[in-house]
Amino acid sequence: MFLTIDTGTTNTRIYLVDGETVKDSIKINAGAGDTAKTGSNQILKESIQNGICRLLSDNALKEQDISAVFASGMITSELGLCEVPHVTAPATPLCLKEHAKTVLLSDVVSVPITFIPGVKNNTDFKSLANLNEMDMMRxxxxxxxxxxxxxxxxxxxxxxxxxxxxxxxxxxxxxxxxxxxxxxxxxxxxxxxxxxxxxxxxxxxxxxxxxxxxxxxxxxxxxxxxxxxxxxxxxxxxxxxxxxxxxxxxxxxxxxxxxxxxxxxxxxxxxxxxxxxxxxxxxxxxxxxxxxxxxxxxxxxxxxxxxxxxxxxxxxxxxx
Known part of the structure; x- marks a missing residue:
């Protein structure tokens, strides 16, 4: 059984997964935007910690029952919990897996979290004229x-x-x-x-x-x-x-x-x-x-x- 955490600008969704079946999920009104507004990721960190506790409690589970935690989205940015550099396109699933970063954040959950990198376009900044070629995603x-x-x-x-x-x-x-x-x-x-x-x-x-x-x-x-x-x-x-x-x-x-x-x-x-x-x-x-x-x-x-x-x-x- 594992957890996935998907953090956006305004909300975070946490899923409880058993095999290929989603057993339950919880939506949290906290995202990277809170870090941008306050200058601290404390709101996001506490919200995710509380969300995990609630999700496990609702399903009569403990952290020991969870084998892995995976996180994607803005949680892997400088406004999240662990910044992971973007992978440069072209990007495959294997490429993302190889560049993922696993970290233990004991003040969030006792299970190590694997943070999945985002992807950026294969274009470096040259001038304002090539801005339309630059972009990224998380x-x-x-x-x-x-x-x-x-x-x-x-x-x-x-x-x-x-x-x-x-x-x-x-x-x-x-x-x-x-x-x-x-x-x-x-x-x-x-x-x-x-x-x-x-x-x-x-x-x-x-x-x-x-x-x-x-x-x-x-x-x-x-x-x-x-x-x-x-x-x-x-x-x-x-x-x-x-x-x-x-x-x-x-x-x-x-x-x-x-x-x-x-x-x-x-x-x-x-x-x-x-x-x-x-x-x-x-x-x-x-x-x-x-x-x-x-x-x-x-x-x-x-x-x-x-x-x-x-x-x-x-x-x-x-x-x-």
């Missing part, structure tokens, strides 16, 4: 290898993994990670809807269901006039139209994510795009991709998304 590599195992997607393809950040990952013919590209899509949605004047015009949670015509309208307006202009239209829609708050939210999401679709680059009918992440963002991306590109879209199921990190760990360390 956590999405494990998630992606898990999705590939669960969904049996035949490479090559491009993966879209929305969350706090939207990650676009190019996967090569042999199933290796070639490169990635990142946007602040999810964080922008949260920041603009919660910390600007738009707070009064948008619901929480943001989207209850997709309204295609409103999503498309926001997307097209943003592409034509830019995000800042499009974002303020949400307030005007609130004050001067009869559109519902969910319809306003759809316009807003389309406006913010227009640049994310642009970041995908050239898409042809031969391009396969695997969309992961959780709804409603997954559904939004699927709709926009099907409406504004000609690619083949493959949708990950809720079950595959929920199990992706666990199966990524299995692919790296247990499955032949």
């Amino acid at each position: 956590g999405e590599e494990t998630e992606l290898f898990g999705l590939m195992k669960l969904l049996k997607v035949k490479p090559p393809f491009t993966a879209v993994l929305p969350g706090s950040h939207t990650k676009f990952v190019a996967v090569g013919n042999e199933g290796q990670i070639l490169s990635c590209r990142t946007t602040l899509g999810g964080e922008l949605l949260a920041a603009l809807s919660e910390h600007t004047i738009l707070n009064n015009s948008l619901p929480k949670p943001l989207i209850s269901n997709i309204v295609p015509e409103c999503l498309n309208a926001g997307f097209e307006y943003s592409r034509a006039h830019g995000l800042s202009d499009a974002a303020f239209r949400v307030r005007l829609i609130h004050n001067f139209t009869n559109l519902t708050e969910n319809e306003r939210a759809n316009f807003f999401a389309g406006a913010v994510l227009a640049s994310d679709i642009q970041a995908l680059g050239e898409i042809t009918p031969e391009t396969k795009v695997l969309v992961g992440g959780s709804d409603p963002l997954r559904g939004v991306f699927i709709h926009l991709l099907k409406t504004y590109t000609r690619c083949e879209v493959i949708e990950a199921s809720d079950e595959a998304v929920n199990l992706s990190t666990v199966y990524g760990v299995l692919e790296l360390f247990y499955l032949e």
Whole structure:
């Protein structure tokens, strides 16, 4: 029996796994963002420690019953619990396994934790002109290898993994990670809807269901006039139209994510795009991709998304 820890910017998920079966999991409202805000990883450390204790207690287990702990995501960054250098793309599961780092953090759990490295693009900084070639990921590599195992997607393809950040990952013919590209899509949605004047015009949670015509309208307006202009239209829609708050939210999401679709680059009918992440963002991306590109879209199921990190760990360390 083992544990996997998946830490993002805002949340951490801990899974209890027996063989290839997830027995239980717990979501913690703590992530690398807490370290960035406070300058200390103490909140993250204590939250993970408490989460592990609760997960084990709920299942009548003790730490001695756990054979291994694996951690991926922002927990392996300078904002996490143990910084592990990125592996340079192209990256395979074997490459990640060979560069993983096992450390005992007795103030978190008495079982050594194996920290899985992230992946960075094979591009060094030369000038601001080549910034578009540089990028990195932490956590999405494990998630992606898990999705590939669960969904049996035949490479090559491009993966879209929305969350706090939207990650676009190019996967090569042999199933290796070639490169990635990142946007602040999810964080922008949260920041603009919660910390600007738009707070009064948008619901929480943001989207209850997709309204295609409103999503498309926001997307097209943003592409034509830019995000800042499009974002303020949400307030005007609130004050001067009869559109519902969910319809306003759809316009807003389309406006913010227009640049994310642009970041995908050239898409042809031969391009396969695997969309992961959780709804409603997954559904939004699927709709926009099907409406504004000609690619083949493959949708990950809720079950595959929920199990992706666990199966990524299995692919790296247990499955032949």
